[in-house]
Amino acid sequence: MDPLHALAWLSLLTAANACHDGPMTDSASDASGDDSGGDTDSDGSHDAGRVLECAAHPLPDAAGSCIVERAGTAGTILRGTVLDGEGVLRGGEVFIDSSGTIACVDCDCSGATGAASARVLQCGDAVISPGLVNPHDHITYANNAPIGQGVDRYEHRHDWRKGQNGHASLHTNSGASANEVLGAELRFVMGGATAAASAGGEAALLRNLDTFGLSEGLSLPVADSDTFPLDDASGEQRELGCDYGSSPTSRASIQGHAYLPHIAEGINPAAANEFTCTGSAAGEDLMGPQTAVIHGVGLRPPDIAAMVDAGAMLVWSPRSNVVLYGNTAPVTTMRAMGLPIALGTDWVASGSMNMQRELQCADTLDRDYFGDAFGDRELWQMATEHAARAVGAGEVLGVLAAGRVGDVAVFRGDAHLDHRAVIDAAPDDVVLVMRGGVPLFGDDGLLTEGFSGGSMCETLDVCGVAKRACVARDTQGVATLADVRAAIEASYPLFFCDTPDDEPTCEPRRAGEYEGRPDGDRDGDGIADGDDLCPGVFDPVRPLDGGPADADGDGIGDACDPCPLAEGDAC
Structure with a gap:
């Protein structure tokens, strides 16, 4: 990676470390679960710059x-x-x-x-x-309607892709028409976005920075949005070993441009193993200043430390994570450890229709479930400065x-x-x-x-x-507003004046494990406050952890530990 990108990462990391004190561990939120807005005029104790x-x-x-x-x-x-x-x-x-x-x-x-x-x-x-910059979307799926509350909660992305482990698969189809794609781009523009890594696109409207010829005049290397870095599109789930497909992405192939791989999308040991095989010498180490890991739901503190050391970052898609897995990336742990975070919509099927709605989902989760860990400026940076850096445009956009x-x-x-x-x-x-x-x-x-x-x-x-x-x-003159609106609104409107119809939920739940924030469980993670290592920060037990997550064994859960890999609260 060139020195400018390395310098951009260093400045982001310095800023992240300068403004965090770790999430609050002992305050319950009394805000509602609606993700249509929060505080009107104050950022509380957070640093607004x-x-x-x-x-x-x-x-x-x-x-x-x-x-x-x-x-x-x-x-x-x-x-x-x-x-x-x-x-x-x-x-x-x-x-x-x-x-x-x-x-x-x-x-x-x-x-x-x-x-x-x-x-x-x-x-x-x-x-x-x-x-705003959207560092992750699958825009060729813009012809799909959203799944609303979802019919199931999964443990790994191949569960819903392939109907594995007793789950029914989701029925989504790619192949959106040119006007449907332009309609989706207009949706993003109407929410304040000007650029995206959409794994597709059309000429005009958005800058599509991961598709050749669609950057609308920017002279940048084309970003690589890599859906299957392990060559596992067939649905391989492995808890040990890195014998996935025959053509995994190599470290040599990701040099010289922004790299956005899907890694650890799930909460089971198979999801965690994906980082072992993409973030260490056990497989192809794909971590570097050019790398922005998409999803990262199944990451653990040692994985996060490796990403920080390599200068990598995360692209967080909270709405899609929550409706598919009932959980999301361990972003409070990432914040405490100094990992820069960007925000992306994923796709309209399980994610947000635009960056406005994704920001509001992230804000709701932070307010109601994460102990108000992130300030307004931090959330905004996820959709601007950090997002631009994730797609390799950190020196020109954001x-x-x-x-x-x-x-x-x-x-x-x-x-x-x-x-x-x-x-x-x-x-x-x-x-x-x-x-x-x-x-x-x-x-x-x-x-x-x-x-x-x-x-x-x-x-x-x-x-x-x-x-x-x-x-x-x-x-x-290739298309008109009437053309693209008619095309996209056959599946989902350009905008809603209230909460969007059938919008995928941003409220974490897993049947029989946790739902809502009942008395005695103020963070809604299914663990009674008296037994919870982080009673004010959502941290349910994930199958990949095998118990309450406390990597350093100091009795403070990873989700609220200022120093997840060091005993006590002094790093």
Whole structure:
């Protein structure tokens, strides 16, 4: 991996270690189980980064949205609450020049070269974020409907893929049409995303960074989304040994580009063995600064330590994990050990329809089951900075900074502050989405008044707010909004104004083991508080652990241990 990617990993690891104290172990949450929103204006005791109040600017007439303060001929200055790489600039500015590159992020960008001829969008208390990045989706399955609550809970992905170990298989089909794929891409864009590793895609709308020719102008090595690194598509489950398929992915083959392998997707010993065969000398050691392990549900502290040492990271898909396995990756342990985490949707069948819903699932789990381990900024970083690094775009996307690509999403900020405005955004709260400084989606008046050609973008009503989507323009007439909407809504709508119909659950449960948070089991993991090594953090017994997980044997469960591989709480 090149030095820039190694440096990016080091900065992420330093930031992770600087802001964590381990999850709380003795506080129960009284929040509801709904994953439609959390705190409105505070990040509690969590570190929000640097918060700088810039000189006050007049608020626009429509609070929470943007108005065109000044017309321009080249480039765009966005003024509002800016979420940059260091924290928050309230009343700050982002200047995207005529080439689509960010030229300035500061309290005042008027002195930057070219700023005098740029349009100025005054967004008041609206929140300006990097465009969200989705590091994991199977977009060619966009023709499937979601499974809702799910009919079963599995121990390994091959159980639902192949109907193994007494389970019925899930019936999903690939082969989404071009317009269905574009519809799924538009779904992501309408949620604030500008890039993804989708294992497919079409030209226009999203940057598809793991598919050749679909990066929409970015000069990056194509990321490798590897569904079967052990060549085990046939359904092989092994608890010992690495004799899977005849053509496993080799360490040599993953050099020079981002690598995203599915590893340890399950809770049984066979899932755990996958890391032995992909993360150690027992098989092909695929861990490195270019590696972002997808799912990692069956990882243990020594595995996580090996990933940290190698400079790897995790792509977390909580909704899909919870509905399929009743459990998810041990993210509180990962946080304590300094492993960077990105957030991805997985697919519409068992995951989230867009990054908004995935963020809200992660937030709900954190609030209700993980003892509020993660702050708002940490959750937001999972969908921006960390996600960009996971797909090999950490030097160009995911952070608002001079020299980076002008992929930006603006969210209403009149109900929620700072990073929380992104996490809790509803579909109508997405004010503007730009890829390389060019609008893809946004408020009707903003696009028509602020951008040349904005009136060519097609109109749609989103929960009572007039919006425009630039489908025909961006596809150069290959498809229209009507085309892609008709195609995708044959299986699932573009958006919902309330909780999506049949959305896969984000509430952990396994029949006969645990469901909900009854009296005496405040973290809902099926272990009575008095017997629970982490009474305030969800950590059910997994078949792969054989008992309560406590790797260092110090009586503090891995899920709430500040030092999972060292006795006591001092690492």
